[in-house]
Amino acid sequence: AVAQPKPLMLWFDGALVPADAPQAPLTSHALHYGTGVFEGIRSYATRDGAAVFRLPEHLERMRRGAELLGIEFDLAQAFDATLQTLRANGHRDAYIRPLAWLGTGLDGITVGLDVPGLRRHLMVLTLPTVVHLNGKRARLTVSPWRRNPASSLPPLKLCGAYVNSILAKRDSRLRGFDEALFVDGEGYVVECTGANVFMVKGGRVTAIEHPDALPGITRDTVIALSGAESRPVTHHELLDADEVFVCGTAAEVAPVSALDRREFGDNPVTRELQALYARVVRGEEPAHAHWLTAV
Numbered sequence: 213a214v215a216q217p218k219p220l221m222l223w224f225d226g227a228l229v230p231a232d233a234p235q236a237p238l239t240s241h242a243l244h245y246g247t248g249v250f251e252g253i254r255s256y257a258t259r260d261g262a263a264v265f266r267l268p269e270h271l272e273r274m275r276r277g278a279e280l281l282g283i284e285f286d287l288a289q290a291f292d293a294t295l296q297t298l299r300a301n302g303h304r305d306a307y308i309r310p311l312a313w314l315g316t317g318l319d320g321i322t323v324g325l326d327v328p329g330l331r332r333h334l335m336v337l338t339l340p341t342v343v344h345l346n347g348k349r350a351r352l353t354v355s356p357w358r359r360n361p362a363s364s365l366p367p368l369k370l371c372g373a374y375v376n377s378i379l380a381k382r383d384s385r386l387r388g389f390d391e392a393l394f395v396d397g398e399g400y401v402v403e404c405t406g407a408n409v410f411m412v413k414g415g416r417v418t419a420i421e422h423p424d425a426l427p428g429i430t431r432d433t434v435i436a437l438s439g440a441e442s443r444p445v446t447h448h449e450l451l452d453a454d455e456v457f458v459c460g461t462a463a464e465v466a467p468v469s470a471l472d473r474r475e476f477g478d479n480p481v482t483r484e485l486q487a488l489y490a491r492v493v494r495g496e497e498p499a500h501a502h503w504l505t506a507v
């Protein structure tokens with residue numbers, strides 16, 4: 213007999229259910245207005261089994277986004293739901309996507325902008341990740357789109373805010389690049405559509421700081437690992453760097469091969485940080501074992 217593949221399970225409002233079960237009504241507030249908040253988290257296979265990298269930090273950022281939207285968020289519940297979903301699916305190297313959103317009102321209809329009285333939902337999805345070794349280096353282009361300014365939309369993982377990243381990503385792909393770089397009206401680098409930016413010049417590592425950029429957890433990790441300084445950097449200064457790399461939960465530490473017509477050469481510092489990051493997330497660096505939550 214051929215074994216049936218195990219259906220993918222997700223956690224939805226307190227129970228593990230098959231991922232293809234119908235869940236959210238078409239009248240959900242979040243579908244119409246983007247009133248949700250999500251996270252992107254990863255687990256890795258370590259010598260001691262699967263472990264989630266910096267889970268409390270990710271859920272704390274999600275809690276801040278939920279609070280802003282008026283979605284009650286129980287961090288301990290989301291923490292448990294994440295571990296339960298990983299265990300149910302038997303995932304080790306996985307991408308974890310928690311999502312909290314506003315649903316329908318008691319009348320089942322959602323046309324107003326007021327949020328009190330709407331149902332609150334939480335789901336956690338986990339997907340196995342393929343580990344890309346020697347992934348290709350990314351080609352970046354400066355986006356014609358501006359990043360959402362923090363004064364209009366705080367840099368948190370709010371669903372609706374990601375339309376901004378999607379416009380920039382789409383434009384960069386249509387023009388033959390891999391990824392877009394947001395630059396502000398004064399010429400300062402903000403971030404990419406789903407990753408923060410670093411540069412290396414004369415052996416010094418600099419984390420690019422900007423008030424409109426998402427405070428990335430990978431960025432924080434790389435600063436801790438490299439002793440990088442964090443400061444604002446102009447587009448012009450970035451073009452003059454020896455190495456540029458981007459980092460994020462999904463991207464990890466990813467070298468950049470070009471920014472528009474500027475080609476970057478060898479990237480020894482980036483490669484070293486990439487390898488160190490890979491060891492840290494897999495629990496091979498005891499000094500940073502506290503960043504891992506065992507599944």
Ligand code: PMP
Pocket residue numbers: 252377403404405406407408425426427428429430431459460461462
């Ligand atoms: N910036 C944006 C816009 C993002 O979506 C992400 C991915 N969450 C990042 C930066 C990197 O953040 P992190 O390292 O916490 O994944």
